[in-house]
Amino acid sequence: MGSLLKSRDNLVVLKIGGSVITKKEDDTPEINRPNLNRIADEIGKVMSNRPEIKLIIIHGAGPFGHLYAKRYDLQLGLQSDRQIKGIGVTHRWMEWLNHEVVKTLQKNGVKAMPFQPSAGGIMSDGKLVQFPLNVVEKFLDLGLVIVSHGDVLLDNRTGIGILSGDHLAPYLAYNLRANRLILGTDVDGVFTADPKKDPNAKLVKDITPNTLEGLKIGGSNSTDVTGGMARKISELVGLADKGVASEIINIAKPGRLYKALMGDRMQGTLIHKA
Amino acid sequence: MGSLLKSRDNLVVLKIGGSVITKKEDDTPEINRPNLNRIADEIGKVMSNRPEIKLIIIHGAGPFGHLYAKRYDLQLGLQSDRQIKGIGVTHRWMEWLNHEVVKTLQKNGVKAMPFQPSAGGIMSDGKLVQFPLNVVEKFLDLGLVIVSHGDVLLDNRTGIGILSGDHLAPYLAYNLRANRLILGTDVDGVFTADPKKDPNAKLVKDITPNTLEGLKIGGSNSTDVTGGMARKISELVGLADKGVASEIINIAKPGRLYKALMGDRMQGTLIHKA
Numbered sequence: 001m002g003s004l005l006k007s008r009d010n011l012v013v014l015k016i017g018g019s020v021i022t023k024k025e026d027d028t029p030e031i032n033r034p035n036l037n038r039i040a041d042e043i044g045k046v047m048s049n050r051p052e053i054k055l056i057i058i059h060g061a062g063p064f065g066h067l068y069a070k071r072y073d074l075q076l077g078l079q080s081d082r083q084i085k086g087i088g089v090t091h092r093w094m095e096w097l098n099h100e101v102v103k104t105l106q107k108n109g110v111k112a113m114p115f116q117p118s119a120g121g122i123m124s125d126g127k128l129v130q131f132p133l134n135v136v137e138k139f140l141d142l143g144l145v146i147v148s149h150g151d152v153l154l155d156n157r158t159g160i161g162i163l164s165g166d167h168l169a170p171y172l173a174y175n176l177r178a179n180r181l182i183l184g185t186d187v188d189g190v191f192t193a194d195p196k197k198d199p200n201a202k203l204v205k206d207i208t209p210n211t212l213e214g215l216k217i218g219g220s221n222s223t224d225v226t227g228g229m230a231r232k233i234s235e236l237v238g239l240a241d242k243g244v245a246s247e248i249i250n251i252a253k254p255g256r257l258y259k260a261l262m263g264d265r266m267q268g269t270l271i272h273k274a
Numbered sequence: 275m276g277s278l279l280k281s282r283d284n285l286v287v288l289k290i291g292g293s294v295i296t297k298k299e300d301d302t303p304e305i306n307r308p309n310l311n312r313i314a315d316e317i318g319k320v321m322s323n324r325p326e327i328k329l330i331i332i333h334g335a336g337p338f339g340h341l342y343a344k345r346y347d348l349q350l351g352l353q354s355d356r357q358i359k360g361i362g363v364t365h366r367w368m369e370w371l372n373h374e375v376v377k378t379l380q381k382n383g384v385k386a387m388p389f390q391p392s393a394g395g396i397m398s399d400g401k402l403v404q405f406p407l408n409v410v411e412k413f414l415d416l417g418l419v420i421v422s423h424g425d426v427l428l429d430n431r432t433g434i435g436i437l438s439g440d441h442l443a444p445y446l447a448y449n450l451r452a453n454r455l456i457l458g459t460d461v462d463g464v465f466t467a468d469p470k471k472d473p474n475a476k477l478v479k480d481i482t483p484n485t486l487e488g489l490k491i492g493g494s495n496s497t498d499v500t501g502g503m504a505r506k507i508s509e510l511v512g513l514a515d516k517g518v519a520s521e522i523i524n525i526a527k528p529g530r531l532y533k534a535l536m537g538d539r540m541q542g543t544l545i546h547k548a
Contacts, residue, residue, distance in 0.1 A: 078416070081417070084417045085380075085385045087385075087387060087416070087418060088380060088385055088386050088387040088388070088418060089380060091387065091388060092373065092376055092377060092380070092388060095369075095373060095388060096373060099366065099369060099370060099373065102362065102366055103366060106359075106362060106363060106366070111358050111359045111361075111362055112362050113361060113362040113365065114362070114365060114366060114369060114390070115390070115393050116388070116389070116393045117393075118387075118409075119389050119391075119393040119394050119409065120393050120406040120409060121409075122409060130406075130408075130409075132393065132394040132404075134396070134404075135392075135393065135394060135395075135396060135404075138396070138428045139428065142352070142358055142361070142428075142433070142434070143355070143358045144358060145362075154409060154412045154413065154416075159416070
């Protein structure tokens with residue numbers, strides 16, 4: 001633990017939104033290769049320029065998770081025997097995506113290590129109550145980049161549940177005392193309205209626990225099984241209150257992830273204590 | 275825990291030797307598809323005939339693990355920075371094999387759930403000292419078949435180490451109070467000499483702690499990074515002494531795995547307390 005406490009200023013948790021690295025073609029999940037290659041290239045350059053960074057990457061599942069989780073109603077908890085088969089099937093699709101992400105990162109010089117949340121994690125009513133944090137910590141101390149993902153997890157109350165990357169990333173950032181949590185999405189940040197529908201929508205450059213209440217949030221691009229933008233913001237404000245600032249940035253735009261990891265915190269929406 | 279204690283008579287740990295389901299072609303690891311398909315078919319038929327069985331499958335890595343573990347000298351523990359990259363690369367190859375095993379089992383109706391040992395396990399001098407047994411137990415209770423494998427693990431003393439499937443399988447069998455441990459290999463069992471070289475080599479039908487000392491063991495087909503047959507037998511005799519009997523059978527021969535899982539314990543070498 002000692003070495004990580006010393007170096008917590010260098011610990012960054014990066015969430016890569018599933019929508020950025022995946023796509024759906026004729027109802028079949030596909031990887032968005034140009035985006036994945038570019039993002040892996042940007043991360044590779046950062047890790048070679050700033051080897052002192054300890055990095056945890058959590059990627060969403062996009063259709064790889066959602067299609068199968070919905071097919072087997074896994075978000076409802078355990079209700080019928082039909083769902084049991086779906087746990088392994090859904091996990092396998094997410095793992096396949098993880099495998100491709102890890103391989104692409106490794107090709108770009110990143111010392112990537114896959115990490116299966118369901119092999120050590122347990123939830124209770126959708127919140128993580130067990131996770132092998134000491135294993136994550138030791139891999140980081142060795143210099144590996146942890147690459148984990150949303151997953152189907154055991155749940156003490158509902159039998160099974162969906163662990164969203166949007167829950168796992170803040171959980172790790174908080175419990176491992178990360179200095180920064182970067183949420184990479186395909187939108188520029190948090191807007192006052194949906195920018196795709198409302199020309200007056202404005203980017204909110206920063207949010208604090210004090211400014212949250214007066215804020216009207218729109219522009220959620222998320223209608224997935226794991227909840228939308230408003231819930232995310234509320235969780236992140238709570239996290240900022242506990243000392244972990246976060247940023248929502250558009251990593252579908254080339255160069256932004258690289259700049260963010262190199263230190264620029266002002267590209268999207270910064271959620272901080274004040 | 276209660277439900278598992280009740281049903282421990284039905285818990286079987288099956289090790290599938292890497293040599294059975296993999297092969298090497300021009301120094302490249304390949305899957306032995308005919309063997310894998312047949313084994314998955316036999317397991318699928320058993321699980322449909324005997325749904326009360328709780329099954330943990332541990333497969334070896336064959337060249338998928340050994341080629342890369344050796345390339346990065348992972349069996350030596352952590353000695354140089356060059357090895358760090360190799361941890362993730364080696365794990366990724368083993369995971370790819372695991373993915374194919376799981377997919378094949380699922381196609382044959384088995385409710386297979388992949389399980390990454392390195393995501394929750396820690397060793398000390400090559401022995402497991404941490405493993406999320408409660409997660410394994412809960413998945414089994416849901417009716418899933420755990421499919422895990424040899425892996426590269428953190429080691430408290432050597433930094434990193436190789437977790438052999440031949441260590442993981444007995445570890446799980448003992449700690450989860452399995453009724454049977456079946457070691458599926460490509461030889462008929464333990465012989466008095468190498469049957470490929472010595473025409474007088476005899477199959478040893480059973481071994482107990484009392485008969486071990488007088489036994490001359492030959493026929494190890496194992497020169498891998500994780501140790502040979504003599505060490506395996508010695509571990510298994512120790513396990514039998516603690517109450518978990520094991521069998522070494524030839525699952526490269528069609529039908530033997532099916533018969534073993536259906537209850538036949540006399541096909542190869544039985545290692546028991548007496």
